[in-house]
Amino acid sequence: MSSDGQDMRGPVRLDSRDADFDARMDALLAWEGVSDANIQKSVDDIIHAVRHRGDDALVEFSRRFDRVSATSMSDLTLDVDRLAAAYRNLPEEQRQALDASAERIRAYHEHQRTEGWQYTEADGTVLGQKVTPLDSVGVYVPGGKAAYPSSVLMNVMPAHVAGVSELVMVVPTPDDEVNELVLAAAYVSGVTKVFAIGGAQAVAALAYGTETVPCVDKIVGPGNIYVATAKRAVFGQCGIDMIAGPSEILVVSDGGTDPDWLAMDLFSQAEHDELAQAIFISWDDAHIDAVEKSIYKQLPTMPRKQIISTSLGDRGALIKVADKEEAIQLINRIAPEHLELSVGDPDEWLGSIRHAGAIFMGRYTAEALGDYCAGPNHVLPTSGTARFSSPLSVYDFQKRSSIIKCSAEGADKLGRIASVMAHGESLTAHARSAENRLKR
Amino acid sequence: MSSDGQDMRGPVRLDSRDADFDARMDALLAWEGVSDANIQKSVDDIIHAVRHRGDDALVEFSRRFDRVSATSMSDLTLDVDRLAAAYRNLPEEQRQALDASAERIRAYHEHQRTEGWQYTEADGTVLGQKVTPLDSVGVYVPGGKAAYPSSVLMNVMPAHVAGVSELVMVVPTPDDEVNELVLAAAYVSGVTKVFAIGGAQAVAALAYGTETVPCVDKIVGPGNIYVATAKRAVFGQCGIDMIAGPSEILVVSDGGTDPDWLAMDLFSQAEHDELAQAIFISWDDAHIDAVEKSIYKQLPTMPRKQIISTSLGDRGALIKVADKEEAIQLINRIAPEHLELSVGDPDEWLGSIRHAGAIFMGRYTAEALGDYCAGPNHVLPTSGTARFSSPLSVYDFQKRSSIIKCSAEGADKLGRIASVMAHGESLTAHARSAENRLKR
Numbered sequence: 001m002s003s004d005g006q007d008m009r010g011p012v013r014l015d016s017r018d019a020d021f022d023a024r025m026d027a028l029l030a031w032e033g034v035s036d037a038n039i040q041k042s043v044d045d046i047i048h049a050v051r052h053r054g055d056d057a058l059v060e061f062s063r064r065f066d067r068v069s070a071t072s073m074s075d076l077t078l079d080v081d082r083l084a085a086a087y088r089n090l091p092e093e094q095r096q097a098l099d100a101s102a103e104r105i106r107a108y109h110e111h112q113r114t115e116g117w118q119y120t121e122a123d124g125t126v127l128g129q130k131v132t133p134l135d136s137v138g139v140y141v142p143g144g145k146a147a148y149p150s151s152v153l154m155n156v157m158p159a160h161v162a163g164v165s166e167l168v169m170v171v172p173t174p175d176d177e178v179n180e181l182v183l184a185a186a187y188v189s190g191v192t193k194v195f196a197i198g199g200a201q202a203v204a205a206l207a208y209g210t211e212t213v214p215c216v217d218k219i220v221g222p223g224n225i226y227v228a229t230a231k232r233a234v235f236g237q238c239g240i241d242m243i244a245g246p247s248e249i250l251v252v253s254d255g256g257t258d259p260d261w262l263a264m265d266l267f268s269q270a271e272h273d274e275l276a277q278a279i280f281i282s283w284d285d286a287h288i289d290a291v292e293k294s295i296y297k298q299l300p301t302m303p304r305k306q307i308i309s310t311s312l313g314d315r316g317a318l319i320k321v322a323d324k325e326e327a328i329q330l331i332n333r334i335a336p337e338h339l340e341l342s343v344g345d346p347d348e349w350l351g352s353i354r355h356a357g358a359i360f361m362g363r364y365t366a367e368a369l370g371d372y373c374a375g376p377n378h379v380l381p382t383s384g385t386a387r388f389s390s391p392l393s394v395y396d397f398q399k400r401s402s403i404i405k406c407s408a409e410g411a412d413k414l415g416r417i418a419s420v421m422a423h424g425e426s427l428t429a430h431a432r433s434a435e436n437r438l439k440r
Numbered sequence: 441m442s443s444d445g446q447d448m449r450g451p452v453r454l455d456s457r458d459a460d461f462d463a464r465m466d467a468l469l470a471w472e473g474v475s476d477a478n479i480q481k482s483v484d485d486i487i488h489a490v491r492h493r494g495d496d497a498l499v500e501f502s503r504r505f506d507r508v509s510a511t512s513m514s515d516l517t518l519d520v521d522r523l524a525a526a527y528r529n530l531p532e533e534q535r536q537a538l539d540a541s542a543e544r545i546r547a548y549h550e551h552q553r554t555e556g557w558q559y560t561e562a563d564g565t566v567l568g569q570k571v572t573p574l575d576s577v578g579v580y581v582p583g584g585k586a587a588y589p590s591s592v593l594m595n596v597m598p599a600h601v602a603g604v605s606e607l608v609m610v611v612p613t614p615d616d617e618v619n620e621l622v623l624a625a626a627y628v629s630g631v632t633k634v635f636a637i638g639g640a641q642a643v644a645a646l647a648y649g650t651e652t653v654p655c656v657d658k659i660v661g662p663g664n665i666y667v668a669t670a671k672r673a674v675f676g677q678c679g680i681d682m683i684a685g686p687s688e689i690l691v692v693s694d695g696g697t698d699p700d701w702l703a704m705d706l707f708s709q710a711e712h713d714e715l716a717q718a719i720f721i722s723w724d725d726a727h728i729d730a731v732e733k734s735i736y737k738q739l740p741t742m743p744r745k746q747i748i749s750t751s752l753g754d755r756g757a758l759i760k761v762a763d764k765e766e767a768i769q770l771i772n773r774i775a776p777e778h779l780e781l782s783v784g785d786p787d788e789w790l791g792s793i794r795h796a797g798a799i800f801m802g803r804y805t806a807e808a809l810g811d812y813c814a815g816p817n818h819v820l821p822t823s824g825t826a827r828f829s830s831p832l833s834v835y836d837f838q839k840r841s842s843i844i845k846c847s848a849e850g851a852d853k854l855g856r857i858a859s860v861m862a863h864g865e866s867l868t869a870h871a872r873s874a875e876n877r878l879k880r
Contacts, residue, residue, distance in 0.1 A: 239828035267869035376842035388679035402816035405801035429707035
């Protein structure tokens with residue numbers, strides 16, 4: 001279909017009754033994020049340089065890759081006053097929206113804060129777990145076109161609510177271009193230090209520390225393939241969050257939602273980048289026709305129509321299923337990052353949904369609301385990983401220590417069991433260590 | 441020191457007042473688990489073969505690497521009846537110890553089971569999180585000398601308590617040797633299927649599935665460098681637990697615990713393997729002397745004296761600190777996997793301990809009790825990773841989905857905020873998707 005002088009492409013149509021439906025679904029969902037050997041080598045070299053040359057390497061790489069004019073790390077360090085100024089200078093409307101989003105995100109995440117617990121057994125032995133926030137966290141924020149203030153809020157706020165005291169942000173400033181909204185978001189969410197560095201060098205600096213950049217206990221936040229490869233490489237030295245694949249949405253409609261709304265919801269995913277995936281499911285053929293028609297109608301009006309067209313054409317789909325039950329099966333097979341249940345009775349569906357990062361229920365709950373200000377985190381498991389992983393949360397910035405305190409009674413009782421088990425494993429020192437505490 | 445015709449080596453003595461103390465601590469604690477390129481290549485080849493040739497590759501690798509006589513996967517499949525038989529045939533004493541351990545581990549982990557929650561805002565918007573167990577989990581259990589039934593209990597029970605319905609265990613049987621205690625432990629902890637396979641091929645089978653082995657959502661359990669490398673490689677295809685380094689203990693004494701007990705506690709760690717690390721801290725010089733003397737006295741009596749001697753000689757230390765405060769600083773710097781607070785007032789210490797996998801409090805709480813039957817998990821963060829990670833738990837086998845259900849009111853309020861934020865990020869489809877739901 002041609003429009004606006006451009007070839008606009010839309011999503012493929014699939015039907016669960018097609019003989020090759022399973023294979024086509026597998027192909028549609030296939031995604032393997034791989035770093036080739038060249039990227040791996042570059043990243044290893046960058047990490048090595050930062051570990052051994054510290055600030056000098058950071059400045060050198062920032063000048064080379066980001067074309068900054070800085071000649072020392074002090075030129076690339078932004079203090080809290082600078083962040084506060086960015087916040088104060090925002091247009092009133094943006095400052096209010098930022099405040100409102102931050103406050104809602106904070107309020108939701110407060111529900112996730114957990115406390116330790118202990119219990120005492122009859123013989124006086126105490127068992128429990130202690131919960132402690134991480135000491136320090138580094139947040140990676142991409143620069144350039146993907147510099148999103150909402151991403152700052154979503155990555156920093158859970159750490160802040162968890163009680164992390166040192167919150168370090170890194171954000172590259174290509175060609176010395178600073179994003180004021182990103183700095184303002186850092187201010188609102190409690191960031192304590194910002195360095196204008198990016199790429200694998202920023203990850204290396206956070207993992208190992210330099211003269212200027214403190215090393216942190218965990219690094220979170222999205223980034224390009226160099227950043228992701230560097231995060232994998234430093235994992236163990238410090239913690240990392242998940243390595244995200246392209247963002248995706250699965251919209252399910254019972255036929256009762258305005259097709260123009262649904263098409264725009266699909267666009268809101270597809271406009272992120274060419275690899276983003278938007279899939280629509282319904283059992284109503286006419287409704288699918290209407291959504292498809294709306295896609296081609298609205299697409300030429302979108303500023304990012306090229307990205308949307310590529311995303312929908314390459315990775316999008318409109319899928320006809322037999323009924324609600326088949327829709328639920330398909331949802332659980334896809335395990336989508338974002339699931340929009342644009343149906344009249346979303347609560348009836350909820351119990352059957354086993355795998356989804358975030359569930360947007362009912363016709364009024366546009367996924368975009370969750371991206372900014374509903375409250376729950378927008379950092380979600382992608383590419384089917386919702387089968388085994390969860391949204392970013394306060395839990396990711398707390399850790400637990402087990403507590404065991406045996407009474408003399410308890411040491412006697414447990415020691416007898418441990419001794420038998422240890423001998424069964426031929427671990428004599430384990431057995432004797434336990435037997436030392438038996439009653440004579 | 442020579443004894444028993446062998447050269448027995450013990451831990452180095454360090455003093456926090458030494459000029460080079462910091463550097464020596466850094467050297468003592470340094471650990472980087474690296475897979476060399478050859479291992480990486482072998483593992484990649486094995487994974488590729490299993491993905492493409494399935495059962496045939498599994499049988500071939502098991503014959504080659506584990507010298508099994510099996511000619512098909514049915515020879516390498518153990519059903520629940522086989523596990524039950526192993527359990528029934530155990531000596532009474534071992535069966536009782538296994539039951540008691542399993543029951544205590546279950547009871548502790550029941551405290552970790554979490555439920556979802558929701559709350560409703562004034563305008564009717566509902567926010568919350570849904571908690572769901574993983575569908576299926578694979579547990580890797582090493583074969584040969586490191587085949588520990590306690591490891592089966594500790595890895596499987598949290599998944600079982602979480603509600604995981606499919607629990608698949610893999611355990612290699614080198615030279616066709618089956619460990620009956622391991623099978624009995626699998627039975628007691630709720631394993632549903634066992635395959636007698638190991639190495640990178642077992643990890644690949646669990647991650648991708650074969651004709652016989654089902655693919656699972658997460659793989660947990662300890663293994664050698666091939667297993668660890670394979671787990672890293674399949675991460676993303678499925679979840680994995682942490683990659684463990686060598687096991688370690690930090691024992692702190694105020695001078696009031698029997699030096700023979702303390703020496704044996706250090707041995708119980710050191711006997712695991714040559715790379716295990718046992719460190720002792722006190723501010724009482726005479727007490728440190730007594731512990732050192734006891735080490736050399738008891739060491740020749742240990743069946744695993746060679747392993748213990750190497751571990752203590754290469755990686756052990758007896759450290760004199762100035763006082764309790766300095767001991768606490770050192771604990772938090774080391775962030776030990778196991779921390780034994782062999783002191784009279786362990787509760788006074790607890791609030792200051794920020795980083796430790798498990799804390800064993802008081803003179804009666806031998807670390808060995810925690811290895812088997814106290815209740816908390818013995819799979820713990822090693823090599824200082826307690827700074828950012830936690831014991832294996834029920835939480836690792838549940839995942840969360842965020843829930844957002846906007847009322848018409850809520851969609852209007854949130855839509856206005858989201859629209860401003862989205863325009864600030866130049867994401868027009870996001871803005872329009874939100875604006876579609878504003879009140880007219």
